[in-house]
Every structure is written in structure tokens, then in C-alpha cells.
Amino acid sequence: MQAIAPFLTGLGLFFCGVHFVAANLVPLAGRRFRGLLMRMGKRPWMAAAFGTAAGVVTQSANAVTAIIIGLVSGGLVDKRRSILIPTWSHVGTSVLVILVAIDLRLAASYLILLTGCAVYFGFDRNDRMRFAVGTLLGLGLLFLGMQLIKSGAVPLRDVLINGGFIASIAKARGLLLLVGIGLSLVCQSSSVAGALAVAASSAGLVDLSGACWLIYGANLGSGLNFVLLANTHRGEAAQIALMQAVQKFSGFLVVIAAAIVDELTGRLVIENGVAMLSHTISAQVAWVFLLYQLAGSLICTAFAGPIIALLERAAPPSKLQELSKPAYLIEDALVEPSFAIELVGREEQRMLERLPAMLDTVRADVEGETIPPATLRTAAAAVIRAMAGYLESISEGRLDRSDRERVVRLQHRAANLNAMHEGLDEFVAACLAARQWPSSGRVADQMIESLHALLSALVETAAANDNDEQEVLLALLGHRDELMERIRRRVLREDPNMPAKAQEALFSATMLFERVVWLARRCAILLNPESAAGSGEREPLPAESTA
Amino acid sequence: MQIAIHDDGSAATVTMTGRLDISGAEVVALPLATLSGSKNALFVDMAGITFIASIGLRHLVSAAKAIGRRGGRLVLLNPNTAVTEVITTSGLADLLQIERGGTPRN
Numbered sequence: 001m002q003a004i005a006p007f008l009t010g011l012g013l014f015f016c017g018v019h020f021v022a023a024n025l026v027p028l029a030g031r032r033f034r035g036l037l038m039r040m041g042k043r044p045w046m047a048a049a050f051g052t053a054a055g056v057v058t059q060s061a062n063a064v065t066a067i068i069i070g071l072v073s074g075g076l077v078d079k080r081r082s083i084l085i086p087t088w089s090h091v092g093t094s095v096l097v098i099l100v101a102i103d104l105r106l107a108a109s110y111l112i113l114l115t116g117c118a119v120y121f122g123f124d125r126n127d128r129m130r131f132a133v134g135t136l137l138g139l140g141l142l143f144l145g146m147q148l149i150k151s152g153a154v155p156l157r158d159v160l161i162n163g164g165f166i167a168s169i170a171k172a173r174g175l176l177l178l179v180g181i182g183l184s185l186v187c188q189s190s191s192v193a194g195a196l197a198v199a200a201s202s203a204g205l206v207d208l209s210g211a212c213w214l215i216y217g218a219n220l221g222s223g224l225n226f227v228l229l230a231n232t233h234r235g236e237a238a239q240i241a242l243m244q245a246v247q248k249f250s251g252f253l254v255v256i257a258a259a260i261v262d263e264l265t266g267r268l269v270i271e272n273g274v275a276m277l278s279h280t281i282s283a284q285v286a287w288v289f290l291l292y293q294l295a296g297s298l299i300c301t302a303f304a305g306p307i308i309a310l311l312e313r314a315a316p317p318s319k320l321q322e323l324s325k326p327a328y329l330i331e332d333a334l335v336e337p338s339f340a341i342e343l344v345g346r347e348e349q350r351m352l353e354r355l356p357a358m359l360d361t362v363r364a365d366v367e368g369e370t371i372p373p374a375t376l377r378t379a380a381a382a383v384i385r386a387m388a389g390y391l392e393s394i395s396e397g398r399l400d401r402s403d404r405e406r407v408v409r410l411q412h413r414a415a416n417l418n419a420m421h422e423g424l425d426e427f428v429a430a431c432l433a434a435r436q437w438p439s440s441g442r443v444a445d446q447m448i449e450s451l452h453a454l455l456s457a458l459v460e461t462a463a464a465n466d467n468d469e470q471e472v473l474l475a476l477l478g479h480r481d482e483l484m485e486r487i488r489r490r491v492l493r494e495d496p497n498m499p500a501k502a503q504e505a506l507f508s509a510t511m512l513f514e515r516v517v518w519l520a521r522r523c524a525i526l527l528n529p530e531s532a533a534g535s536g537e538r539e540p541l542p543a544e545s546t547a
Numbered sequence: 548m549q550i551a552i553h554d555d556g557s558a559a560t561v562t563m564t565g566r567l568d569i570s571g572a573e574v575v576a577l578p579l580a581t582l583s584g585s586k587n588a589l590f591v592d593m594a595g596i597t598f599i600a601s602i603g604l605r606h607l608v609s610a611a612k613a614i615g616r617r618g619g620r621l622v623l624l625n626p627n628t629a630v631t632e633v634i635t636t637s638g639l640a641d642l643l644q645i646e647r648g649g650t651p652r653n
Contacts, residue, residue, distance in 0.1 A: 356601075364568070365568040365569050365602070446633045449633050449637075450601075450636040450637035453601040456601060472612065475642070476637065476639065476642070483636065513636075
């Protein structure tokens, strides 16, 4: 047991170091990282460069994949542009494996000294310094851990060789492949498993060929990890995870092709190739790992179109994901602010057109497919969030006075639109509750048809952009508080036996009807404030932030 | 939905019976549009309408606007309580004039 203590200590320090680096470097990079991430990916080479850098920073392709899934699911980046970023992050994570091949004893010493002094003398008072010190400490622990693994593996090797264990495993390619798969599944990282392979080869536990099969197994295991991850998602999120699995399996296809060439020619293509790149076995193993990632990423980039098409069939988007995607918020249009503002207007009109459909599940008179209002509400919130982000990007540029006013109005209109979707979702739920009792149910049915007619009129008027039509619309969208109060009193008078729950539902439904009509009126005023001012309407107060 | 039209020169009376839903609206759309474009007064007898959907309201509103732009008027005759409440709740009571009684007034 004492013989393997240094190895185990090194392993623990290594894991701590990997965790500290990832946990501190990502917040240190901060919002700028995410902002850059959202802009990168316009060209494949940009996706490759940024993905690689993201892999170097995070040392975790899983983390980069999760970030991209989050941004795509939130509608903040386009899937087709960003799907190659995590694919190239695998190349970035090779840095860890390469570092293991280098003797970093001195670097580890300096780093730990530096961070120890920083902590002792209180240089880590603010967040940025704390993250920076944490990153350096992580690197120091990482380097120290790797050196201990390498030096601690020597007595371990002796124990295992004396037991005859190594001799049997080291020659069994299939077993090494399985060990690699297992390591990767346990560590949730092919680069960690790859780094261990480098350390093992450096300590003489395995030869170059054995280390290669460990690495191939580690990458296959990582591919399986991504398949399992894809199973927990749907639509574009699953497609992004599956693309990473394709990257891992593509690399293995190159390995199989090389193995076939080895059989035919009697020469070891991969082993001989890396032997030309470096003289030390640990560096050669690191090269194999890097080349594996490059091969997989290049194949995915070259065949991105057909692969994405296959993935879209394998993991089609859900209805919610389809509805949550903006249609008009084109990144490239941001260079021309006036046009970009128009695009937001079109996106807004598209969201307005969905409002009447919020009532379809409770209307008697509907043709075609109905979508639950909760789904429409969630989808609208995602699109409106994307609109808000897009407007923020527009406002960061140079705008003239009229464009700046348009942006501010659109921001208010977007918030109002979100509130309308929320109100309608709650109104539908209240009407369903009111239908439990006949008299309140009749009122609910009347309000549903009325509201549908009003929302349809709002959509038509918004599209027509006609002052006369807007006047008529504003007349239709007058305050309903007195009318609703009269209806409530009449129903309670005519049906004194109405149970408390039905009364509550009636009250809730009528209040929500008033609210939605009020929001619709506000929407109508915000659409054409000059015309509304001309007809005597007050300038609206700034909208509450509900988006 | 069944519809009967009584043409009285510059005015017309349209008698509707049934549900003014999607399929009912398809039946009345063209007659309403044609009459609102040519008559000065249009009386729509709603006594036989048992249900009015959003699309029915929109067709009536379109006809009222069209005839209003030419200085004419559209009057709804004897809608039942439920239909009247839908019209009132929609805020259309000013746009869609309602009259009750036996004979439409020109």
C-alpha cells in the first residue's frame, strides 16, 4: 500500500487541480467569454479557433457543450453556427494531456509559491483576484499531481510487474480499450483519462501501442458519455451533444482505417508517425491524443452539413423548441441598425399573431392543431428574451435619435407582449376552472369568444398600420371594469347557490379578462403613439419589466 | 347556418338561423360583404342565432365598418341574451347597433 501512496496522492492532486482550473478560469473569463461565444462561429475557422480556445480555458468539452446547449436553448445563438464550437473544444482539452508530457516540476513549485503568498498576504480580496489565484493554484496542483503520478507510478509498476499483472494486460489491446472506456466513463473526461495514459506510459506501465489503445478507449468512452447526455435532451440540445459523440467516433474511424493500413502494409502508421514528431514516449502519446481530436474535429467540420441533417432527423426538435426560435433576428443585420430594428418589428408582429391561438384550447370553434397556452407562453418568453438581447445589441451601436426612440418603444412593447402571453395563459386556466359550474361557465365562454375577436382585431390593426383602424380598435379596447363588475353581480344574483370555488373562478376569470384587454389597449397605443395622441390617448408610462 | 335575404331597395334584411361559427361564417361572409357595399341600411335578424363565435363577430364588424364608411348603418335585430353579452363584452355595442322589436326601422 505504501508503494502506491505517492501515485494516489498525485491522482488526488491532479483531480483537484483540474477542478480548480475549470471552476476559476470560467468565471474569470466572465461575461466577455459568453459574449464572444455568441459572436463567434460565423465561419467554420472562427468556430474552430474559438472552440479550441474554449477547450483550453475550461479543460472540459462537457462544459463547453453545456454552455452552447444553454445558449442555443435560450435562443441566443443559432445552432448551425455554434455546433462546431464544442466539437473543436476537444482539441483545446488536449493541452492537459500535452502538459502531462512535459516536466513541470519547477513550474509547479513556482505556481504553488506564488498562490501561497497571494493567499497569505491577502492579495485575493476581490472576485477577479480570487479567481485568478484559484486558477494558478489549480494549475500548480495539476502540475504537482502529474509529477507525483509519474514518479509514483514507478513503484506501482514494479508491484504490478512482479505480480505478472502488467504483462498480461499490456499486450491485450481489447482490454486496454475497455480500460480506457471505463476510465473515461468514470472521470467523465477523455482528456483526464488521456493524461493518465501519458503518465502510465512515462512510468513504463504500458508501451506506446498500449497507451494508444487506452487513448482510443478513453475517446470512445467520452463518445458514449455524449450519447447518454443526448438522451437527456431533445431537439437542438440533443443534436449538439450527438455531434460531440460523432466527433469521438469519427476519430475512431480514422484509427480503424490506420489499423487496416497496418495490416495491409505491415507497418504501424500511427506509432511510426508520432515517433517522427517526438523522441519521448510521453510526448508521443500526447501527440496521439491531439491528432485523434484533430481528426475527429476536421471530419465533423468537413461534413458538417450532412451530419447536421442526419442529427436533425435523429433528434427532431420539440414543438416548444420550434416555437421558441426567433425567425427574423439575424446577427448579420446588426451592422445596419435601422434594418435590424425593422426585423425586431417583424418578430414582434409574429408574436402578436400567436395571441389569438392562446385561446384555441378552450374555444369550441377551432380548426386544425391546437397548442397548449403554457407552451405558447414559454415559447413567447424565449423569443421575447431573444428580442430583448437583440435590441440591447442594437442600442450598443451608434444610433440616431429616431432609431434610439424606436428601440426604446420596442423594448416597452416586448415587455407588454410578454405580459399579454402570461395574462392569457392565466385567463385560460381561470376559464377552465369557471366551467366547472354552469353559470360561471357561460360567462367564461362569452369572454373567450369576445377576447378572441379583440385579439384578432389587434393583430389585423397592427399589420394594417392604419390610423382609422387604430381608432376603431382603441374604441373596442375600452376599460371593462364596470362591465365585469355588472356581470359578476348579475351572475351571483341569478345563481345564489353558486359554490365558493366557482365564485372564485368567476372573479379570477373576469379580472384577468380586464387585465388582458388593458394590456391589449396598451399594445395598441404603443404600436402607433402619434395616432393615439391625436385621438386623445395619454402617452403610456414605461412598462414594468416582465420579459 | 341558413340565411334569407329580403331586398328593399336601398335597405335589406338578412335573416340568419343557426350557429355563427366557422362554417356558419362561410355561408354569410359573401352576402354580408356584398350588401354592406351596396345598401344604405342593413338589418340583420339575429333571433335565430344560437351561438356566435369570434369569426362571426369579425364578419359583422367588417360589414358595419364598410357600410359606415359610406354613411349607412348596420342594425342587429333581436339577438338573444347570450349573443348580446358576447357583443357587449367585446366592446362592439357602439359599433353594432342592437334593436329589439317586431319591425326593423329604416
